[in-house]
Amino acid sequence: MTRHSYAAIPDACEMPNLLDVQLSSYNSFLQIGVPIHKRTDTGLNRIFKEIFPVTDVHENYSLEYVSYHLGPSRYSIRECRERNMTFAVPLKVTMRLIARQGESDEKQVKDIVEQDVYLGELPLITEWGTFIVNGAERVIVSQLHRSPGVFFDESIHPNGKKLHSARVIPYRGSWVEFALDINDIMWVYIDSKRKLPATALMRAIGYSTDEDLIDLYYTTSKLSLTAKTLENPPGAFLAETIIDKETGEILFPVGTPIDEDVALKIKENGKKSIKILPKDDKRNAYVVLNTIKKDPTKSREEALVKIYSLMRPGEPPTMEMAESLLEKLFFSNKRYDLGEVGRYMINQRLGLETPLDHTVFKNEDFVSITTYLIGLCNDIGFTDDIDHLGNRRARTVGELMANLFSVGLSRVARTIRERLSLKDQENVTPQLLVNARTVSSVIESFFGSSQLSQFMDQTNPLAELTHKRRLSALGPGGLTRERAGFEVRDVHHTHYGRMCPIETPEGPNIGLITSLATFARINKYGFLETPYRKVVKGRVINDIQYLSADEEDRYLIAQANEPLDQKGKFVNEFLVARKRSDYPSIKASEVEYMDVSTRQTVSVAASLIPFLEHDDANRALMGSNMQRQAVPLLRTEAPVVGTGMERRVAVDAGVVVRAKRPGTVTYVDAEKVVIRPKVRQKPGELGYIEDDVYELIKYSRSNQDTCINYTPVARLGDVIAAGDIIADGPAVSGGELALGNNTLVAFMPWRGYNYEDAIILSERLIVEDIFTSIHVESYELQVRDTKRGAEEITREIPNVSEEALLNLDERGIVRIGAEVEAGDILVGKITPKGETELSPEERLLRAIFGEKAGDVRDASLKAPPGMNGVVINTRLFSRKEKTEEAKKEEKRERAAIERAFEKILRTIVNLRNQRLGELLEGQT
Structure with missing residues (x-):
């Protein structure tokens, strides 16, 4: 679809990456990709330097921190999802143990032991700003809390x-x-x-x-005790303590009002002048x-x-x-x-x-x-x-992780001190001193049970993105919904351009859970900032500056829709500006800053509503929230009337596949796209370039059981630029967010059938699958060794007709592609029965039909009530030995890898021979 923009006011600056709030925070915490010697004292590095070195009571031993490094992840993101694992990397810390001997003043270094110490697995953020914990995608929500400092x-x-x-x-x-x-x-x-x-x-x-x-x-000032002052003392107070010369007792304390008697007694005590506090x-x-x-x-x-x-x-x-x-x-x-x-x-x-x-x-x-x-x-x-945003700050994922590590490492340090005083002094090493479980347990409990670690809302791409950009005033160290009053929930003038005044839940969490505005960012101190264009002498210049709420309070700011001429000067001599919560009418020359965009005040969800300015705020709030409940449709269709945010949301949410390098599409099918990159060759290079292969996700299950399915939009022979969209994800059409359908809606009464909330639908909506969506559900069955014997997956189930077993394969697992309904067997399983006293009739049946049927009972997994659908995948995980199916699958994968390797090798050999031929031509 070709888009035409009718925007009267273009954005003055590029919108920041909508996932920056998650990605930049966690990356600065870990400093991934930064060489050890170039790491700054922030995040994890700072925590280690604060806690270490740890010394024992007698200062004979000192355990120092040298550096940390992260190993590779054991499983890929895809494997973690399939195996219910956590996507994490091993954290190894280089520690140095220094042993000293001698007297306390002059201790000599006896021995230095430097070792790598394993400190557990550290969950790693994905490129989409999520964490995969036990196979489920989770989001760490940023927390708004009162800033440290002084408050009057x-x-x-x-x-x-x-x-x-x-x-x-x-x-x-x-x-x-x-x-x-x-x-x-x-x-x-x-x-x-x-x-x-x-x-x-x-x-x-x-x-x-x-x-x-x-x-x-x-x-203070000096008062000479002259005759004049003794007769008429000023109405002042003593600014010093007067002590009796003879007894040494306090004669008059500080603050005593000075009258004739007091002045006379001080004079008699031998004082010629006194320090006084003038009356005020x-x-x-x-x-x-x-x-x-x-x-x-x-x-x-x-x-x-x-x-x-x-x-x-x-x-x-x-x-x-x-x-x-x-x-x-x-x-x-x-x-x-x-x-x-x-x-x-x-x-x-x-x-x-x-x-x-x-x-x-x-x-x-x-x-x-x-x-x-x-x-x-x-x-x-x-x-x-x-409630001013200058006094409230956001704790992002990086800071929350730093706090966790601080707690965990403090416990580790306590253990180290105890072990240093107890251990055999000769054989002590850093690995024996450090207990990795301490830090791991703190991190696991945070990701598993913290109020800020949430199961990601994956209903559609907008729901994902909004969840990652959410700000919560709840959580540890924050507010509780019971004691949060009206003031903290209300919209504040400092929310302008930082927090959305529209998007918030309607229930008891209203105003406590909010969303970042589109252009907002979080600075290094955790304060929310929004961009403005600088105005110099009534002329808007292209100098974009991010201001925090405290800084913004000092300036007069014009709206983004204020008309400008070609030179960037204000057309109107007088205009309405904004300063704090005031809207004064001022001269154009007095304006200091100007908004960068008309949509900088609202969140991503609210900015997707066309003509938002004409909506009632309460209904816009409902619209913003309800967009997140739209399930991805079978047939997606981008909106005819958009706001220009649709492509940006789809790209930043990570639900489209983009080309990493420019090139030409050489192969396309439903499951993969292959691009031959266009790379400038250096002289003397062989000329072999490996193709970029993009594997597409097919019919995968989201956290909310919606269907994640990618379809290619690139066609064979297309010339692709870097960053071009080559495949659409769920609820995306042509690289744009497509949450619904462009249906014709009539607002009219029709014979009373649409009274109040009732609506009338055209039959075509159902027949043509306009609002049909696919949902993917997974069902699990565990097979264990019991006291009575091992359970078994099998097709041989007692007292079950052959018709009921029709869709099961030889292993007893439903075959892929089978259509199943409620009550159908998905996995056949038998469990050993306990021996009971048999009746004469049962003994007779046993004698006729054999022993086996009576020893086991049917414990098969069946389709739940109300379900019908098609089986799209089955997986069998075994702890003991590989199953026949797993061995076959592994063999197929190995053969595919070998074929791909041979193909690459042939290409390289041909290129080498061709290049050698070119070089030797004319030489012999």
């Missing part, structure tokens, strides 16, 4: 007063929250445990005295002062003990233990991790310039957070919107 919040007290709080969410470790109460006292909560004055934490991290805290948050009418002026007054601790030591008793109640604290606890809580890389994302977010929010690789707290972080929180009381700064 505001709540209203029953008395009407605004209360502010700040919460720091790490990637791993203890949560810490600062909150102001109605008395303007700042409290800190560590891991949501009992509260503690914030100044106690500040003392513990190094600002130990009251004076240190005052200097940290306030600008602002509400936030005395938060720290109020907190100091409430704080029971007065030094760093007291503060450390207070924090220890709060976190470990009942344990007697020592100073060393208290310091160690604080270190582990916020300053240890092993126990606390903000992650690059968390550090980036804190830097952005508080205007800091801490390096991104510093992923633990610094003292200035605590100071900046508390200072900002105090400023919020006086309307300086702003609070955060937790």
Whole structure:
């Protein structure tokens, strides 16, 4: 079919690969194809470097990580599907064990052992973004969760007063929250445990005295105690502690209001000047002062003990233990991790310039957070919107796998430490120390039972693609549908161009499961980005920039349908632009960016609906979801009216076969296409080029029992370019997605027969198989050795007529091509019976007809009720020895390989002789 585009506004940039969200994430995790010396500190490499080296208690042994490498897969993707295996590759890690001896200060290296250690099988992503686990295709759904970082919040007290709080969410470790109460006292909560004055934490991290805290948050001044100031003291507070010279006791603590009596007593104590805090009418002026007054601790030591008793109640604290606890809580890389994302977010929010690789707290972080929180009381700064996509990020498959490995390897490291202290010191090697099952069990449980590892929806190509591009707020560490409120489910202005506002389920998961928009991508920090064209002085230039939600909030952005002249300038002097959730009318010269496409706001499924802008959003939602329920038809037909996305969906979903190299089609049948590649020959080369053979999948079963069948579209002699479509898959016609049929529909009443939801069909729809689809179902039967004897597949089934056995072959398995109905025997199987007391009649029958019939019972596999169809394939898997059929099949395959090899050899010999003839011609 020839397509004519009537699009008034062409896309300004190429749409990214629709499976990039899965493929790029997992490939960057494994760094497949990157030489060992060029691997960056990301993904699996970073996890190994974080966990290792592992040393024993006495530091006599150290196990170091050198590198990892992946072996080849044992089975192909096709074999994994057939045998119910997992498509995985062996992970081998090169480890180095260093043994040392001597005193603790000067240990000498005694021995170094370097070995490859097998760490189990690692599931590998297919080129279509799926995993094959136990023969079934699964998808790892990306998870939306709250980003690590600092978040400021505001709540209203029953008395009407605004209360502010700040919460720091790490990637791993203890949560810490600062909150102001109605008395303007700042409290800190560590891991949501009992509260503690914030100044106690500040003392513990190094600002130990009251004076240190005052200097940290306030600008103080000197006051000379002259006769004038003694008579009329300013309305201020003491910014230092006054100690009695004679007794050494505290005369006036920090924060004491200065009046005549106080000033006089200080003068009498021998002080000529004092440090004061000038009076301030602002509400936030005395938060720290109020907190100091409430704080029971007065030094760093007291503060450390207070924090220890709060976190470990009942344990007697020592100073060393208290310091160690604080270190582990916020300053240890092993126990606390903000992650690059968390550090980036804190830097952005508080205007800091801490390096991104510093992923633990610094003292200035605590100071900046508390200072900002105090400023919020006086309307300086702003609070955060937790539903803003600048505060929510996507955890893709690569990151989820990295987290799994981190958990698994931490357990391995613990085991290694235990074994190093127990093992015979002479014979210890890396292979004896590492237990591969630990990591394997974590990965297997994730792929098998995690909420984010899902059985792929394979009803049609669109269902596949949508499943891989899905974003879920549910899952481990996410929300639950019971406690998710309206706000988190609702459409937010930051979803524009990042998440589809239309496509979401209609049930209890509405708004929690969404879809990526067509042009959206996920950046290295996990934030969703969308592309815009740069606008300079009212002129749109072809500079495409991807902006995250936080960056976009700063700019005025024009819509994609805003008219432009030939030079790229806006036709209208005034236009409606977008900034955050506002739509101001502005001058064209003020616009900073412009949308790249009219469909960048919606998902793939919604972009397949023609004239979407005329639809009601609720009905468009239903249409988007129902397209995914269309089963592939027997006769596919591409839509007459399309949106231009049909080919893109078919190609990116991987349901069409594309030519890898240019060439000419030399052979075509229903099962394979052969292309003779067109390759430029280098001088001196022999000239032999191996043909590209494309094997087509025939009548295969999908996860939803729909039929996967590929049909060639290339014809014999066709000249093919690289990337051309040579075969259509299920629900594809001419390389375009074809979910239904171009039927003529009339919206009209017809004698009451189509009242409400009733419809009238033309008989031709049934007669001509317009909406007929093929479904493929598989049935399994297992044959075991039982206590009473071995079960057996056979054609000799007791008490079954010969007519019922008509479709079974000599092995007792239904033959390919047989038409079967409900109740028909598919596989004949007999099971040994237990011996029972026989009646005289049964004994007589046994004597006449023999023993065998009575010893076994019929346990055959039969077609279930309501089923009729044609047998398209049978497979027999045996653990013991190869069956006769398997041997025949193997012989046929070996003969085919040998014939192909001989053909190639003959071609090469002929080419060699021809080339030699050309070279020797005229030489003799």
